[in-house]
Amino acid sequence: MKHALITGITGQDGSYLADFLLSRPEYVVHGLVRRTSTLNRSRIDHITRNPDFADRFHLHYADLGDASSLSMLMETIRPDEVYNLGAQSHVRVSFDQPIYTADVVGVGTMRLLEAVRQLARSQPVRFYQASSSEMFGSAPPPQTMETPFHPRSPYACAKLYAHWQTINYREAYNLFACSGILFNHESPRRGESFVTRKITLGAARIKEGLQKKLIMGNLDAKRDWGFAGDYVKAMWLMLQQDAPDDYIVAMGETHSVREFLEKTFSMLDLDYNDFVEFDEKYMRPSEVDVLLGDPSKAKRKLGWEPEVNLDGLVKMMVEHDLELARREKFALGYKGASTNAPHLSI
Numbered sequence: 001m002k003h004a005l006i007t008g009i010t011g012q013d014g015s016y017l018a019d020f021l022l023s024r025p026e027y028v029v030h031g032l033v034r035r036t037s038t039l040n041r042s043r044i045d046h047i048t049r050n051p052d053f054a055d056r057f058h059l060h061y062a063d064l065g066d067a068s069s070l071s072m073l074m075e076t077i078r079p080d081e082v083y084n085l086g087a088q089s090h091v092r093v094s095f096d097q098p099i100y101t102a103d104v105v106g107v108g109t110m111r112l113l114e115a116v117r118q119l120a121r122s123q124p125v126r127f128y129q130a131s132s133s134e135m136f137g138s139a140p141p142p143q144t145m146e147t148p149f150h151p152r153s154p155y156a157c158a159k160l161y162a163h164w165q166t167i168n169y170r171e172a173y174n175l176f177a178c179s180g181i182l183f184n185h186e187s188p189r190r191g192e193s194f195v196t197r198k199i200t201l202g203a204a205r206i207k208e209g210l211q212k213k214l215i216m217g218n219l220d221a222k223r224d225w226g227f228a229g230d231y232v233k234a235m236w237l238m239l240q241q242d243a244p245d246d247y248i249v250a251m252g253e254t255h256s257v258r259e260f261l262e263k264t265f266s267m268l269d270l271d272y273n274d275f276v277e278f279d280e281k282y283m284r285p286s287e288v289d290v291l292l293g294d295p296s297k298a299k300r301k302l303g304w305e306p307e308v309n310l311d312g313l314v315k316m317m318v319e320h321d322l323e324l325a326r327r328e329k330f331a332l333g334y335k336g337a338s339t340n341a342p343h344l345s346i
């Protein structure tokens with residue numbers, strides 16, 4: 001059996017990657033979880049509750065902030081593959097918590113790389129680093145493998161540090177370490193404070209009369225959005241190659257937040273202009289205006305092809321969130337619309 005360790009297992013990407021690896025009978029999947037007073041495991045509940053996976057899915061307490069917990073974990077599990085998907089991943093929040101973000105995203109990756117380097121002394125191990133299109137920041141589009149980085153947030157600076165450390169561990173210690181520069185990737189499992197999910201959930205709640213307005217920031221920002229379920233396959237493919245390398249994973253299309261709003265609301269027969277309002281608090285001190293990735297290397301060398309386009313993605317998210325809103329309405333007993341989703345504060 002192959003043992004894979006995933007940091008960030010409770011997140012969107014971690015849960016899709018776990019699904020993908022478990023669909024292959026040769027994998028045992030280990031997830032790193034942080035201790036929290038309330039459990040945040042809804043994205044992996046379908047796995048933990050499935051008796052078929054009882055022997056092939058294991059959760060372990062550790063923390064990217066705690067080097068000794070990572071070394072212990074590495075010794076216990078002795079993974080063949082390590083996927084570093086754990087992060088404080090919200091760009092806007094990284095301006096409020098820059099040092100925490102740098103520690104978890106930047107130095108946290110170093111702590112993990114050190115633990116992997118120790119393990120690599122006694123067995124082969126392959127490492128995947130979740131790098132981000134945010135590292136390109138203000139570099140003009142299209143962003144290719146040759147485009148120089150210009151990060152625009154504490155999150156992006158920390159990701160860039162981790163990216164270069166991954167490359168350095170490959171060059172200095174001959175570690176099989178790959179970095180996937182993933183452009184935005186979304187799904188029904190996306191956190192509710194990221195723009196796509198905020199829009200699909202907000203629109204669905206508006207449609208069901210649970211919410212009156214959707215309060216947004218910069219609608220002119222443009223992103224290259226794909227489906228997270230497609231992107232985790234690229235992560236895995238990178239670790240199956242003969243030699244380690246870095247790749248961009250993207251759709252090669254860019255759309256504005258405004259276009260995403262239009263597509264979502266029109267799918268629900270609504271006009272977003274009637275519901276969307278602006279609030280300064282959703283603006284970032286420095287914005288990334290346009291991201292447009294060139295995935296040609298991943299397609300050519302990995303044979304990677306996405307299966308879901310933007311319209312398919314919007315449809316998948318809207319259908320999911322409409323169902324969620326209907327259940328919410330049923331569970332609450334409908335009393336009257338609130339002015340905004342109370343749980344969306346960022």
Ligand SMILES: C[C@H]1O[C@H](OP(=O)(O)OP(=O)(O)OC[C@H]2O[C@@H](n3cnc4c(=O)[nH]c(N)nc43)[C@H](O)[C@@H]2O)[C@@H](O)[C@@H](O)C1=O
Nearest residue numbers: 089091132133134183184193194195196216217218221282
């Ligand atoms: C690849 C990369 O992808 C993600 O980073 P992000 O691009 O910052 O994602 P987002 O969905 O928070 O923002 C997208 C755009 O949408 C604009 N925007 C407008 N109004 C709102 C708004 O109300 N909320 C939010 N969140 N954004 C808004 C916002 O200003 C920005 O221009 C993370 O997964 C990150 O971890 C990562 O690595």
